[in-house]
Amino acid sequence: MLRVITAEAAYTTEELADILGLPISTIRKYNLHFAKIGVQFTKRQGRLAYTNDDVTIFHELKRMYAHPEMTLDKAVLTVAKKFNLIPDTPPNISTETQILSLEPREVQMKEIQSYIDAKFEERERQLISMAREIRALKKAQQQKRSLYRWLKNFFEK
Incomplete structure (x- = not known):
């Protein structure tokens, strides 16, 4: 069986x-x-x-926008519809459905917030621990230097 395939015209922006x-x-x-x-x-x-359909859409937009009271936004929306x-129109969702759909999100947001808080506290503990270690190392270095100075002074006399 022979099948004929027709290609729909495709116009560039310049051609349109x-x-x-x-x-x-x-x-x-x-x-x-x-x-x-x-x-x-x-x-x-x-x-x-x-396509040819797009050309028709743009023709209609041009015709609609030619009316003096028509803005481009209104014309585009009218043609698109x-x-x-x-x-x-957007689907009408009842208020009850909206509230029900928000509840799982609120729970999820609380879980995310508690996770963030836990990670923040853990990070804070790590930073404090590192600061204490650094302080202890500096103190040990100072004591070591003091000992070397004392020994140096002792042997120089």
């Missing part, structure tokens, strides 16, 4: 700008606004590759 009659910088700005709401376009070999690129 030519198709829409917009500067390349405007296409990049539109991309940034889409990225803010989580919409990403396809990349091929590290470069953006726009129209083409089902993002959900219309």
Whole structure:
């Protein structure tokens, strides 16, 4: 059985700008606004590759943004919702469910805090112990020096 595979057109940013009659910088700005709401376009070999559907999306964005009362953020959000690129509304979670989901996190945070406190105390004990050892070594060196000075003075007389 013979299967025909058709490759969907892939336009570069420059080609999309030519198709829409917009500067390349405007296409990049539109991309940034889409990225803010989580919409990403396809990349091929590290470069953006726009499909025919993407061209339609950008045409619609251009048309929507042409209205005087429309901001770019509103236009991008409206187009994204129209083409089902993002959900219309976030799922509604009841307050009780939110509280229940927070309880395990609070317990986990307390466990993490107690672990940190224990490690901090252990580290503090180690530092104090090292400081005492250093002080004892310095004292021993001073006593050794005193003995050598006394012996030196004793034999020089």
